[in-house]
Amino acid sequence: MHLNLTPDELLSTTRSVRKRLDLERPVERSVVEECVELAMQAPTGSNAQGWHFVVVEDAAKKAALAELYGRHFDPYMEMMSGLSLWGDDDPRTSRKDAVSASAKFLRDHFHEVPMLLVPCIEGRLPENSDAFTQASFWGSLLPAVWSFMLALRSRGLGSAWTTLHLPSEKEAAEVLGIPFDRVTQAGLFPVAYTVGTDFRPASRTPLGQVLHWDTW
Numbered sequence: 001m002h003l004n005l006t007p008d009e010l011l012s013t014t015r016s017v018r019k020r021l022d023l024e025r026p027v028e029r030s031v032v033e034e035c036v037e038l039a040m041q042a043p044t045g046s047n048a049q050g051w052h053f054v055v056v057e058d059a060a061k062k063a064a065l066a067e068l069y070g071r072h073f074d075p076y077m078e079m080m081s082g083l084s085l086w087g088d089d090d091p092r093t094s095r096k097d098a099v100s101a102s103a104k105f106l107r108d109h110f111h112e113v114p115m116l117l118v119p120c121i122e123g124r125l126p127e128n129s130d131a132f133t134q135a136s137f138w139g140s141l142l143p144a145v146w147s148f149m150l151a152l153r154s155r156g157l158g159s160a161w162t163t164l165h166l167p168s169e170k171e172a173a174e175v176l177g178i179p180f181d182r183v184t185q186a187g188l189f190p191v192a193y194t195v196g197t198d199f200r201p202a203s204r205t206p207l208g209q210v211l212h213w214d215t216w
Contacts, residue, residue, distance in 0.1 A: 031155055051140070070110070114192050117188075148189075
């Protein structure tokens with residue numbers, strides 16, 4: 001199923017989907033394969049194409065990954081709940097409770113999602129890597145993952161970019177057979193059809209606060 005969205009509609013309505021993930025509807029492997037093939041058209045530094053995509057359907061492995069995620073989710077949310085990051089009139093403040101509730105829903109149901117995706121890249125960053133090294137490393141994977149999310153959206157599926165299992169990345173590597181010493185994980189993505197496809201543009205900070213011409 002293709003939603004026939006214009007490029008602008010696709011870019012402005014690809015959301016982090018949590019509560020509206022359909023936990024009951026199976027996801028066909030062929031659809032995910034299409035989305036990964038599209039993701040692999042993204043650019044990479046020096047055309048290295050060092051990406052790998054681990055898709056998890058096995059119930060026991062999904063449960064193990066969900067446990068690692070939850071292990072770090074709970075203390076993180078407790079820490080964040082006491083912080084006031086933005087002013088009262090900031091659109092992010094008005095959405096904070098809804099975003100937290102959505103994240104909690106995913107934490108409670110992560111193991112029920114039809115598929116999980118762990119995007120990876122060959123190599124590991126040295127400790128204390130400078131900005132150039134980090135940008136080059138992640139810049140060869142993150143565009144592909146965003147393309148994957150756009151491809152999902154265009155087909156009526158959704159996902160969310162989560163990273164809270166990564167403090168236990170080595171344990172996740174053991175669950176999935178990923179060679180930890182030479183492959184780095186970038187996140188843990190639920191993959192499911194969405195309940196409805198009527199996503200809208202989100203409220204964002206005014207352009208004038210983030211766009212700079214020639215100087216900050």
